[in-house]
Amino acid sequence: MTTEGAIDLGRNLxxxxxxxxxxxxxxxxxxxVQEYAKLQEQLNSILINNMSNLGWVHKYYHMLYSDKIDAFHTTRWEKxxxxxxNSKSVQENELYTMSGQLMKIVKQTGLPSSYVMNSMCELFGYPKKYFRIGTGDNGDSYWQDMGDNSYIGIGWPKLGNLxxxxxxxxxxNDIAVDLIKYYEYGKSAVCQHSCRIF
Structure with missing residues (x-):
């Protein structure tokens, strides 16, 4: 990039x-929250170089507007x-929409956002990864039985006891072979299913 090009890019940024x-x-x-969703759309169109998804940009806006933008600068932390x-994100992977949801919580406390965000970090710890496991088939639910007997069912009853x-x-490999044998999965589907187990 030329010096002139770098200067132009800096000005545009x-x-x-x-x-x-x-x-x-x-x-x-x-x-x-709907107004924040609209803000997200506007920022997506006005911020160049994908900056509406960048944590440092979100942090910059939080420093300027701590009463409007939350202090979690990744969608992972916001979610x-x-x-x-006890809230569900309205638009996952949208920093500013989730800011609106979090700032609504902050406003209910009447405390500065930094106090609330620090308290959330202390109380909630680091983000966790979640996996959804089905709890039924053919309209039958096994949720209660799973909870009462401390087990999780993953389907594929023909595999028997894992x-x-x-x-x-x-x-x-042994599970993959049996998935093909009992359920007639193709090799790519078997890789997806058996990889999820491990």
């Missing part, structure tokens, strides 16, 4: 960031905080 700041400045103190606050597979040195 600056202008984009200030335009985004102007949009956030216009967000009302009691803005709804984690929402889950632990503990028997762990006696083998090539567990993953």
């Amino acid at each position: 600056r202008d984009s960031l200030t335009a985004g700041a102007d949009l956030i400045d216009k967000v009302s103190e009691d803005a709804s 984690h905080a929402l889950i632990y606050s 503990n028997l597979y762990f006696e083998s040195k090539d567990v993953k």
Whole structure:
């Protein structure tokens, strides 16, 4: 890149960031989550180089507008905080929409956002990975039985007790072979299913 090109890019980045700041400045103190979703759309269109998805940009806006933008600068942390606050993200993977949801929680406390965010970190810990496991088939639910008897069912009843597979040195391959044998999966589907077990 030429010096002139770098200067032009720097100016464009600056202008984009200030335009985004102007949009956030216009967000009302009691803005709804839908207004934050609209803000997200506007920032997606006005911020160049995918900056609406960058943590450092979100952090910059939080420093300027701590009463409007939360202090979690990744969607992973925002989603984690929402889950632990008993809320579902309206738009996953959208930093500013989830900011609106978190700031609604902050406003309910009447405390500064930094206090609430620090408390969330302390109370909720680091983000967790979640996996959904089905709890029924053919309309029957096994949720209660699973809870009462401390087990999880993953389907594929023809495989039988999975503990028997762990006696083998090539567990993953043995399960893959039996998935093909009993369920007629193709090799790519078998890789997806058996990889999820491990």
